[in-house]
Amino acid sequence: MTIIEVYFPGFPIICPACKSDRVVLFFDPRFIPREIPRWKDLIYEKKTVLENSWEKIKLENQWKKDVKVSGKPNWICKECYDGGIVLEKLSEDVKNC
Numbered sequence: 001m002t003i004i005e006v007y008f009p010g011f012p013i014i015c016p017a018c019k020s021d022r023v024v025l026f027f028d029p030r031f032i033p034r035e036i037p038r039w040k041d042l043i044y045e046k047k048t049v050l051e052n053s054w055e056k057i058k059l060e061n062q063w064k065k066d067v068k069v070s071g072k073p074n075w076i077c078k079e080c081y082d083g084g085i086v087l088e089k090l091s092e093d094v095k096n097c
């Protein structure tokens, strides 16, 4: 049995592909449960971006080798069925590490 935890932050999240707000965020069953509150805070504080480009997702994962793809929440748009992962929005100084 698979349980997928869906998260609604309480404000609309806009699909980057079709601009619909029918976007669902969810935590993959492989997602580490103790990481969920951290991501919920980031999402709630609007410190995240939705990413659907596989090239950018790959780049992100090389840059932070310790974080697996399952360490990030997923998203899917109910309007166009586009989807991807939620990335943390990073400031410039963090990128230089």
Ligand SMILES: [Zn+2]
Residues within 6 Å of the ligand: 015, 016, 017, 018, 019, 020, 077, 078, 079, 080, 081, 082
């Ligand atoms: Zn969409």
